Amino acid sequence: DTAVSQTPKYLVTQMGNDKSIKCEQNLGHDTMYWYKQDSKKFLKIMFSYNNKELIINETVPNRFSPKSPDKAHLNLHINSLELGDSAVYFCASSQDQSNTEAFFGQGTRLTVV
Amino acid sequence: AQSVSQHNHHVILSEAASLELGCNYSYGGTVNLFWYVQYPGQHLQLLLKYFSGDPLVKGIKGFEAEFIKSKFSFNLRKPSVQWSDTAEYFCAVLDFSGRKRSNTGKLIFGQGTTLQVKP
Numbered sequence: 051d052t053a054v055s056q057t058p059k060y061l062v063t064q065m066g067n068d069k070s071i072k073c074e075q076n077l078g079h080d081t082m083y084w085y086k087q088d089s090k091k092f093l094k095i096m097f098s099y100n101n102k103e104l105i106i107n108e109t110v111p112n113r114f115s116p117k118s119p120d121k122a123h124l125n126l127h128i129n130s131l132e133l134g135d136s137a138v139y140f141c142a143s144s145q146d147q148s149n150t151e152a153f154f155g156q157g158t159r160l161t162v163v
Numbered sequence: 164a165q166s167v168s169q170h171n172h173h174v175i176l177s178e179a180a181s182l183e184l185g186c187n188y189s190y191g192g193t194v195n196l197f198w199y200v201q202y203p204g205q206h207l208q209l210l211l212k213y214f215s216g217d218p219l220v221k222g223i224k225g226f227e228a229e230f231i232k233s234k235f236s237f238n239l240r241k242p243s244v245q246w247s248d249t250a251e252y253f254c255a256v257l258d259f260s261g262r263k264r265s266n267t268g269k270l271i272f273g274q275g276t277t278l279q280v281k282p
Contacts, residue, residue, distance in 0.1 A: 150257070
């Protein structure tokens with residue numbers, strides 16, 4: 051069983067559309083994250099939730115809205131997609147918010163055309 | 164806030180060569196350091212981590228890293244690389260600064276190093 055799973059794996063969409071990426075973890079962890087990996091492979095944190103509560107919110111356009119219906123799920127909704135949103139988005143989870151070991155999903159490659 | 168710098172962006176080695184990838188973090192005090200690996204098309208996996216104790220840390224697949232506090236460094240090493248080590252390698256530090264809750268850690272990654280091992 052995959053510990054942290056994301057869907058879809060690939061997403062190609064047009065500018066202006068709204069799309070969502072889903073993430074689920076079956077590790078029983080309290081904390082989940084979204085990271086963005088740009089075309090230069092630089093990884094940067096976007097959001098973190100602990101037990102459904104937002105605890106990290108980096109400087110991210112408010113077109114990006116995370117939602118955590120329960121502690122095993124953290125979805126990412128993106129409104130009005132722009133070309134610059136093209137990237138690989140990684141979901142991750144850790145036991146708690148100290149984040150002493152993060153487990154990553156396989157990533158979602160988003161391409162905006 | 165912490166920052167992480169990886170000096171080698173692209174490294175090409177032949178099989179059986181020794182590997183050392185550089186990583187420096189920005190400031191001292193208590194640090195938690197990590198090396199992650201990303202094989203082509205796969206997710207990031209933890210290679211090893213340092214929190215305290217012996218500064219020479221052994222990880223999976225024959226990798227090790229040495230924490231040198233005076234140099235703010237955490238370099239990754241492997242005595243003899245294999246073709247299957249071809250991957251992206253990321254150094255990261257856990258940053259607790261600027262958080263409303265001081266126990267909330269944020270992973271700060273370096274730019275990554277692409278390792279290509281030729282058979």
